[in-house]
Amino acid sequence: MPHPEFLPIQWKSTHLELLDQRILPGKKEFLKLTTAEETISAIREMAVRGAPAIAITGVFGLTLGAKSQSGAANPKEIETLLSSVLESRPTAVNLSFAIREAKKLVQGVSDWKEITKIWETYGLKMMEEDLAANKALGANGVSLFSKDQSEFHIITHCNTGALATAGHGTALGVIRSLRDAGKKVVVYVDETRPFLQGSRLTAFEMMEEGIECYIITDGMSGWLMNHRKIDAVLVGCDRVAANGDTANKIGTYNLGIVAKEHGVPFYVCATKDSFDLNLKTGVEIPIEMRKESEVTQFDFLKSENGNYLFPEGKTSPVGARALNPSFDVTKAHLIKNFITEFGCFTPEEISLRLKSV
DSSP states (O other), X not given: OOOOOOOOEEEOSSOEEEEOTTSTTTOOOEEEEOSHHHHHHHHHTTSSOSHXXXXXXXXXXXXXXXXXXXXXXXXXXXXXXXXHHHTTSSSOHHHHXXXXXXXXXXTTOOBHHHHHHHHHHHHHHHHHHHHHHHHHHHHHHHTTSOTTOOEEEEEEOSOOSXXXXXXXXXXXXXXXXXXXXXOEEEEXXXXXXTTTHIIIIIHHHHHHHTOOEEEEOGGGXXXXXXXXXXXXXXXXXXXXXXXXXXXXXXXXXXXXXXHHHHTOOEEEEOOGGGEETTOSSGGGSOOOBOOTHHHHBOTTOBOTTSOBSSGGGBSSOTTOOOOOBSEEEEOGGGOOEEEETTEEEOGGGHHHHHHXX
């Protein structure tokens, strides 16, 4: 069956439209963003998420910020705009790479109109290149799975599909590519607490594609690997250090440990911009701490009439404290292979492979 096109990011020349992922799967609604401030808020509040999608959105946020200006460009104003977009999500290295490149592209340019045109062109190029990279990554990932096997059972974490990228996806892109190669794929979707990107978004994408999937809570992976044959764990990432330590959505590290214990190959799907060779190990990766209320109540989950699905939205006692790191770091020795648009390789091969691209 033909699979639908997900276009979560749509640039409309005068404004940016984002599929509001906070209200999926209940509603499919687009946010219309006309300013840099609105775009920054959309990134920070996770209306858009996924490292590649955040980077693309960030560049269009810069474009909107530049579009609102006129006349001569003040270097201090440019720097302030760049910094404000960068600070919206500090862990995802794709955004920092994009901001760095955006800054480089306008060095010596003193007219806001020209800066707007440069950043708009850059954003559109990023979308095109990300889609091509995802499809190449998906094809490379297929090579790690046996040609003689007709059915694969795979665990995923968070959302790594078209909704997190310009289209096709990274880890879900491999799953799509396996399906397109004629394989049956059964996907076990970690719900991904506390924001439920797995149960809300990954399950949504899989059902839209007609790919069989089962939602599991984040603590069920051990039971699943004990009782059913799991062929692989496929996850995405937000930043990879030079030694292979990988930052991804909180809960990924736990999944890596369980996979290692059960002999299940753990694959990290990453495009080129996810690798940060400036960082020696994962200890140096900045980890974003988010609001405690995301853990203690479901403010973002409401019924059609606007009432909370839980009394006052709370799932814990009033006054209870919570920790809410948005990411954890999976140690390199837990990772069997990285799957990228330029091939598959082990953590030990990162520096060598990155030098060749």
